[in-house]
Amino acid sequence: MSLRIVVTVKYVPDATGDRHFADDLTVDRDDVDGLLSELDEYAVEQALQISENFDDDVEVTVLTVGPEDAKDALRKALSMGADKAIHVEDDDLHGTDAIGTSLVLAKAIEKAGFDLVVSGMASTDGTGGIVPALVAERLGVPQVTLLSEVSVGDGVVTGRRDGDAATEQLEAQLPALISVTDRSGEARYPSFKGIMAAKKKPLEAWDLSDLDIAADEVGLEGAWTKVEAAAARPARTAGTIVKDEGDGGKQLAAFLAERKFI
Amino acid sequence: MAEVLVYVDHVDGAVRKPTLELLTLARRIGEPVAVALGAGAADTAAALAEHGAVKVLTDDASEYAEYLVVPKVEALQAAYEAVSPAAVLVPSSAEGKEIAARLALRIGSGVITDAVDLEAGDEGPVATQSVFAASFTTKSRVVKGIPVITVKPNSVAVGAAPAAGAVEALAVSFSEMATGTKLTARTPRESTGRPELTEAAIVVSGGRGVNGAENFPIIEALADSLGAAVGASRAAVDAGWYPHTNQVGQTGKSVSPQLYIANGISGAIQHRAGMQTSKTIVAVNKDAEAPIFELVDYGVVGDLFDVVPQLTEEINTRKG
Numbered sequence: 001m002s003l004r005i006v007v008t009v010k011y012v013p014d015a016t017g018d019r020h021f022a023d024d025l026t027v028d029r030d031d032v033d034g035l036l037s038e039l040d041e042y043a044v045e046q047a048l049q050i051s052e053n054f055d056d057d058v059e060v061t062v063l064t065v066g067p068e069d070a071k072d073a074l075r076k077a078l079s080m081g082a083d084k085a086i087h088v089e090d091d092d093l094h095g096t097d098a099i100g101t102s103l104v105l106a107k108a109i110e111k112a113g114f115d116l117v118v119s120g121m122a123s124t125d126g127t128g129g130i131v132p133a134l135v136a137e138r139l140g141v142p143q144v145t146l147l148s149e150v151s152v153g154d155g156v157v158t159g160r161r162d163g164d165a166a167t168e169q170l171e172a173q174l175p176a177l178i179s180v181t182d183r184s185g186e187a188r189y190p191s192f193k194g195i196m197a198a199k200k201k202p203l204e205a206w207d208l209s210d211l212d213i214a215a216d217e218v219g220l221e222g223a224w225t226k227v228e229a230a231a232a233r234p235a236r237t238a239g240t241i242v243k244d245e246g247d248g249g250k251q252l253a254a255f256l257a258e259r260k261f262i
Numbered sequence: 263m264a265e266v267l268v269y270v271d272h273v274d275g276a277v278r279k280p281t282l283e284l285l286t287l288a289r290r291i292g293e294p295v296a297v298a299l300g301a302g303a304a305d306t307a308a309a310l311a312e313h314g315a316v317k318v319l320t321d322d323a324s325e326y327a328e329y330l331v332v333p334k335v336e337a338l339q340a341a342y343e344a345v346s347p348a349a350v351l352v353p354s355s356a357e358g359k360e361i362a363a364r365l366a367l368r369i370g371s372g373v374i375t376d377a378v379d380l381e382a383g384d385e386g387p388v389a390t391q392s393v394f395a396a397s398f399t400t401k402s403r404v405v406k407g408i409p410v411i412t413v414k415p416n417s418v419a420v421g422a423a424p425a426a427g428a429v430e431a432l433a434v435s436f437s438e439m440a441t442g443t444k445l446t447a448r449t450p451r452e453s454t455g456r457p458e459l460t461e462a463a464i465v466v467s468g469g470r471g472v473n474g475a476e477n478f479p480i481i482e483a484l485a486d487s488l489g490a491a492v493g494a495s496r497a498a499v500d501a502g503w504y505p506h507t508n509q510v511g512q513t514g515k516s517v518s519p520q521l522y523i524a525n526g527i528s529g530a531i532q533h534r535a536g537m538q539t540s541k542t543i544v545a546v547n548k549d550a551e552a553p554i555f556e557l558v559d560y561g562v563v564g565d566l567f568d569v570v571p572q573l574t575e576e577i578n579t580r581k582g
Contacts, residue, residue: 015531015535018396019398021398040514052414070568097372098375099366099367125394127393127512128375128376129359129360129375130373133331133360133363133364134363134364134367136365137368138367142443143443144443145330146556147430157500161330162506163357164460165273165450165451166448166450166451167451168330168447169445169448170444170445171444172443172444176443183506191552215485223276223517224366224371224372224405225372226404227401228403229400230398230400232397233392233397236557239543239560241558241560241562242562242563242565243562243564244565244569246568247572248562249569249575250435250572251562252546252562252569253573253580255560256577261464261488
């Protein structure tokens with residue numbers, strides 16, 4: 001039995017850049033370099049490992065929803081080893097919230113066809129971590145999320161979820177959606193050969209009409225949440241810095257006592 | 263007065279602190295109605311009543327412990343349909359966010375995650391979020407449906423406000439979807455006796471400068487002198503010196519304690535994302551140029567192997 005894997009990835013502003021908001025209170029994507037979200041690299045990696053360990057044909061498709069530049073994220077995933085890519089791009093998508101994003105992803109995943117969806121644990125810009133659960137809800141398939149270990153075989157996905165209170169072993173029938181954490185295994189670097197091969201791999205472009213989604217279901221106007229204000233956090237007032245001359249620990253204790261922590 | 267649904271995070275009936283914070287915030291919007299699920303659900307009632315719950319809806323079906331997330335979504339949906347609340351509040355744990363998101367989609371509502379504050383507004387609750395590694399603060403509102411909002415721990419000081427807390431059984435029937443992901447084994451985390459990292463009032467963290475797992479007891483001793491939780495930077499966790507469950511940062515836990523003490527941590531964006539909203543920040547680092555010193559209220563440039571044990575000893579002496 002062959003296996004069709006769709007990996008959802010996001011193109012995000014570089015966290016080490018000067019991230020800020022545009023005038024319409026959406027994330028400014030023009031002034032900061034973008035890249036494949038680090039947390040989605042783990043998803044690509046796990047999809048490739050599942051593919052390598054599976055004893056029948058596997059097709060790994062990477063899917064992103066985002067502006068023109070988001071193709072960079074897809075190319076990175078293709079150069080890591082994914083087989084093909086789908087880019088959903090439409091001007092009406094600007095300002096889409098998590099609920100709207102899950103709609104677009106779910107429709108695109110259904111159109112692509114899938115046995116397993118693999119997502120990262122969260123994006124590094126929004127950090128909400130809810131899109132995988134939302135996509136599973138929309139697709140009506142089991143959610144097997146936040147896995148640090150995963151394996152697929154015989155129509156079943158199993159994995160280990162390290163929760164706050166306990167470590168859980170999970171199991172679900174395919175088709176299913178999984179999300180993987182940064183503990184799932186170091187993502188591979190694209191090889192030179194991989195980068196060259198990626199240029200010849202198929203990259204399809206879809207817009208909202210391809211997915212039968214109306215413009216007012218997505219975008220800033222279609223969002224079910226609204227950011228009303230965004231302000232830079234005031235700079236912290238400069239603190240006291242002392243050089244340890246043998247009594248640094250005692251001085252620090254005095255500070256903590258003054259602040260009533262002792 | 264409008265009712266506000268509050269999802270209860272508890273362990274066998276012991277209510278965790280973030281839920282009490284939610285009750286405190288819920289009272290700004292309306293009358294809290296708590297929803298407690300699973301083993302020991304009814305035992306939560308006293309603590310919830312003490313903090314303002316007018317009603318406690320409970321169901322102790324075994325499905326909550328046997329399947330992932332979805333049974334809890336369906337119970338919260340049943341409570342939502344029974345109560346018709348003005349808002350639904352859920353603790354911002356990984357599971358809490360998944361529950362909130364799926365509920366929101368089912369009831370056709372917008373969802374806001376990781377709020378750090380919540381106030382009543384003319385057009386519904388306004389949530390404050392801290393974004394881009396806490397370099398920006400946003401105010402957001404749900405504009406469709408009944409607001410579903412998850413709130414991070416340590417967002418508000420818990421206030422008592424005794425209310426009836428009448429326990430009522432919640433009738434839940436599970437769909438086929440609820441049993442899609444089976445929990446085949448569960449190993450509770452071993453207790454360290456220290457506070458939970460995200461809930462602690464004080465967090466003491468160690469980074470690359472700790473230079474080995476064998477040196478972490480120095481950090482733990484300082485934490486214990488203050489009754490604090492222990493955190494670790496990604497560098498320390500990746501090196502295998504401390505468990506990942508204690509990682510503070512972008513890909514670990516995000517903490518917001520009253521006091522954060524960073525030891526041997528340079529303060530890269532990865533780490534700052536997880537601790538920048540701490541009220542008071544203190545750092546010990548050998549490198550005077552380390553970016554962590556840009557954030558601190560008090561910093562000591564020095565060797566942590568000299569400074570930290572001296573600090574611990576001084577604290578223990580002062581506490582007598």
